[in-house]
Amino acid sequence: MTxxxxxxxxxxxxxGGTGEEMIRCETVDKxxxxxxxxxxIDLVVGRQEVVVVCGPSGSGKSTLIRCIxxxxxxxxxxxxxxxxxxxxxxxxxxxxxxxxxxxxxxxNLFPHLTILENITLAxxxxxxxxxxxxxxxxxxxxxxxxxxxxxxxxxxxxxxGQQQRVAIARALAMKxxxxxxxxxxxxxxxxxxxxxxxxxVELAESGMTMIVVSHEMGFARAVADRIVFMADSEIVEVGTxxxxxxxxxxxxxxxxxxxxx
Ligand SMILES: Nc1ncnc2c1ncn2[C@@H]1O[C@H](COP(=O)(O)OP(=O)(O)OP(=O)(O)O)[C@@H](O)[C@H]1O
Numbered sequence: 001m002t003x004x005x006x007x008x009x010x011x012x013x014x015x016g017g018t019g020e021e022m023i024r025c026e027t028v029d030k031x032x033x034x035x036x037x038x039x040x041i042d043l044v045v046g047r048q049e050v051v052v053v054c055g056p057s058g059s060g061k062s063t064l065i066r067c068i069x070x071x072x073x074x075x076x077x078x079x080x081x082x083x084x085x086x087x088x089x090x091x092x093x094x095x096x097x098x099x100x101x102x103x104x105x106x107x108n109l110f111p112h113l114t115i116l117e118n119i120t121l122a123x124x125x126x127x128x129x130x131x132x133x134x135x136x137x138x139x140x141x142x143x144x145x146x147x148x149x150x151x152x153x154x155x156x157x158x159x160x161g162q163q164q165r166v167a168i169a170r171a172l173a174m175k176x177x178x179x180x181x182x183x184x185x186x187x188x189x190x191x192x193x194x195x196x197x198x199x200x201v202e203l204a205e206s207g208m209t210m211i212v213v214s215h216e217m218g219f220a221r222a223v224a225d226r227i228v229f230m231a232d233s234e235i236v237e238v239g240t241x242x243x244x245x246x247x248x249x250x251x252x253x254x255x256x257x258x259x260x261x
Contacts, residue, residue: 015046101171161192
């Protein structure tokens, strides 16, 4: 093992944020038929840490965060979220999903429900909270993502950027401990990207633990505690933005950066 690979592996285990472990992936493998989408993934994410995952198309970024949220089932290795090891037990999956909010590329709002109803649906149905409590929490969240005036409209009446901010508010309505973002701005027009990134920056500053799959390198540089670079189904390099942008160690990282910066 070279000095470089030793230091890269150490970085993967070095939780940022408070330093207290929130997520642990240990030798995680995932196969789709004969294709291995994740190979021996080792990563610890600390409480209140922001980790940005980047890498070429098809490198396994979405698969990694979908495994952490149990939208996909990993085939080998261990994933622990806030002390809960992911298993096949339905109650275990429900428990983990309650801890983890997810925002997708497509906003996936229910078109026939108002914005307020979209946000309060899960807290009312899953948590069985009363309407007045969920409504007032939803309004607080809409204030936070800066669109309280849209509460009684339907998704189709909102811009893409506004819909994505509703999707963030909807995930926060379940009071998750971790937020996962899967390319949250890649379906948006350029002028709408900033308003969604601003909401994510605010969330990061509030101390939320976040894993963000994104090609927004400006966001990664400004907000990430660590950047995880994936290629060919594995983690190639992990480091601070300073390390990643100014002193990448691996040829695949250098090639990627030369193509996107
Ligand atoms: N449900 C699935 N069935 C079969 N193959 C899949 C499935 N989901 C993902 N894959 C394959 O696994 C690989 C990794 O996909 P993944 O979506 O994780 O990549 P990614 O790095 O997020 O890519 P992108 O940046 O294009 O979204 C790809 O080759 C993809 O085709």
